[in-house]
Amino acid sequence: MASDNFVDYVKIHCRSGNGGGGSRHMRRERHVPKGGPDGGDGGRGGHVIIRGNKQMWTLLHLKFHKHIKAEHGKNGSGQQKTGAEGDDVYVDVPIGTIVRDAETNEILFEIDEDGQEKILKRGGKGGRGNTYFKSSTNQAPDYAQPGGDCEEGWSILELKVLADVGLVGFPNAGKSTLLSVLTAAKPEIANYPFTTLRPNLGIVSYRGSRSFVMADIPGIIEGAHEGKGLGLRFLRHIERNSLLLFMVPADSDDIAKEYEILVNELRQYNPELLDKERLLAITKSDMLDDELKAEIKEELPDVQSLFISSVAQQNLNELKDLIWKTLAND
Structure with a gap:
């Protein structure tokens, strides 16, 4: 998927339909000159409904369609005829979409199943016709x-x-490089920060016909949980991953410290993220000899780790084995 086509944040204005008014019609026929009230109820206004669609991966279709309106209900009429309901409008979204109130930022609901429907804006009720108000005294x-x-x-x-x-x-x-080597995804890769501005997805083929989905998420910087850098715009993507593969380059000044900064950013954003399984990959390890690797191992944090090189194709099969084993035991 081209990065320009991946849209993970949109703001839309939705309006449901007004309810139709009740009818104040009086029955007037040649043989029934004073037949009394026979006005029908008005029809309900249309709802705006958010619906999950497993075939969708992006909110791109809403980027240029930000005003959504449902139909108004029709008025009631004589002979106790109820007005037609306004047509509902369905807004299809990918599974994993969160809907917030734009003013309060409150989470209204989350779509997490295919075909799941939630009413975002409820149509107005149809008004009662005068038949409803008839009584022995009126x-x-x-x-x-x-x-x-x-x-x-x-x-x-x-x-x-x-x-x-x-x-x-x-x-x-080295996240984008790893994804491009293990999958058919083609993320933009360059030797400067923030090459990845949107998540990239790829399917990793494993032994036999098995596979798993890997997401290259935009890079964290210290203070990301406060909105610095790409901040909160990317941290939410991590919430829906089963396993987190932390990646620290071999030329880092302090691998353990860099790992702890990454963990702390997740903790500050959402402590529940630390309940997920974690692995550590030391990237760009083709520049290390065995002696240097042994020295680095002694200072690594207490998490399953592996030295890899995407460019030199080192330990990538071992990495896939470790990931699959961890996912299978999750």
């Missing part, structure tokens, strides 16, 4: 109830990428 009410008002406002839709493995690391840690 046999000819000449009034009816107006239709209910619509709901409208701005909402924020955010997408959390769903993947088995999320790559976590500082910018330029």
Whole structure:
């Protein structure tokens, strides 16, 4: 998927339909000159409904379609005829989409299943016709109830990428390179920070016909949980990964410290992320000899780790074995 086509954040304005007004019609026929009230109820206004669609991976279709309106309900009429309901409008979104109120930033709901439907803006109720108000003491009410008002406002839709493995690391840690080598994904790769501005997904083929999904997530910087750098825009994607593969380059000044900074950013954002399985890959390890690797091993944090090189194709099969074993035991 081209990076320009991956949209994970949109702001849309939705308006449901007004309810139709009730009818104040009086029955008037040649043989029934004073037939009394026979006004029908108004129809319900259309809802705006968010619906999960497993075939979708992006919110691109909403980027240029930000105003969504449902139909108004029709008015009731004589002979106790109820007005037609306004057509509902369905907004299809990828699984993993969070919907927020744009003013309060409150999470309204999350779409996490294919076909799941949630009403975002509820259509107004149809008004009661005058037939409803007829009683023994009021046999000819000449009034009816107006239709209910619509709901409208701005909402924020955010997408959390769903993947088995999320790559976590500082910018330029080699995440995009690893993804391009292990999968058919073609992320932009360059020797400068923040090459990846959007998550990239790839399917890693494993032994036999098995496979798992890997996500290259934009790089963390210290303070990301406060919104620095790409900040919160990427941290939410990590929430839907089963396993986190931390990546620290072999030429880092302090591998253990860099790992702890990454872990701390996740902790500050959402402590529950630390409940996920974690692995550590020391990237760009083709520049290390065995003696240097032995020295580095003694200072590594207490997490399963592996020295790899995407460019030199070192230990990549071993990495896939370790990932698969960890996923299978999760």
